[in-house]
Amino acid sequence: MKNKIKAIFGAALSTALLLSACSSPASNTNSSEGKLNIVATTTMLADLSKAIGGERVTVNGLMGPGIDPHLYQASAGDVSLIQKADAVVYNGLHLEGKMGEIFEHLTGQSPAVICIENGLEKSSLLTAEEDSSAYDPHIWFDVSLWKAAAKTMAEGLSQADPDGKADYERNLDTYLKELEEADQYIRGRAAELPEEQRVLITAHDAFQYFGRTYGFEVHGLQGISTDAEAGTADVSSLADFIAERRIKAIFVESSVPPKTIEALQAAVKARSFDVSIGGELFSDSLGDEKSGADTYILTVKANIDTIVDALKEGGDR
DSSP states (O other), X not given: OHHHHHHHHHHHHTSOOOOOOOOOHHHHSSOTTSOEEEEESSHHHHHHHHHHHGGGEEEEESSOTTOOGGGOOOOHHHHHHHHTOSEEEEOOTTTTTHHHHHHHHHTTSSSEEEEGGGGSOGGGOOEETTEEEEEOOOGGGSHHHHHHHHHXXXXXXXXXXXXXXXXXXXXXXXXXXXXXXXXXXXXXHHTTSXXXXXXXXXXXXXXXXXXXXXXXXXXXXXOSSSSSOOOHHHHHHHHHHHHHHTOOEEEEEXXXXXXXXXXXHHHHHTTTOOOEEEEEEOOSSOOOGGGTXXXXXXXXXXXXXXXXXXXXXXXXX
């Protein structure tokens, strides 16, 4: 089975990744420390794996802070990590692109595959404006959907490691309470802004779940995926909107180059209105340790603080 992983990833990488044959799946189950070895695609899922897995797991994330999952290309190192894993966790909803298709082929085989998409009610998902048949993958911006993700994680880990089921369920209960507190924090801070000031403009369209849940009108300069750059017409149209509505601030994102938002700011200035760059939001990645936003909960709190502080009356201009 490990050789099948190798072959699938080799095709996706368009190169012959000729690695030595691995041992049987059973020999890889649990690391030398006696822990379940998990590989997670994004920083959000690596953090979720740690929160639910606790002391029973070791976690390797494929994508580090600031990495854009829409554009991520799998490497030979990723193949090696996945071959050694007991469980692989991915978001689904096409967030990981071709890599997600690879994981679909492994479902029901070894390593165990935990797809967060499978635990979500389709009625709770938003569709992409440019393709009504595709869903918006940025589910972590609605804390209620992240609660569902946590439950899916606990179920998946319990299946991969039945002896740890009680531990995973206990960790889940603790984490759900922490998520509820984070949700209330976001709602409290959002309430500081009058409804007419709750307009969020960012580099790409990652915050629609946030907008739906917490009462913000959201506009992204690029679409849901960052694989297509914003055109001149996109910049011009959004600049008109900002100038007409006199929006106080627009925001760059940690996983998207700032040049497009800087171009938007210049276009607004050309319309005789100054809009500030209100700060950096964490969109498709958590922050690093230096940022103070290196967990999911710290990230969503940091984002709402940045948004409200920049948009509220008396904020920095």
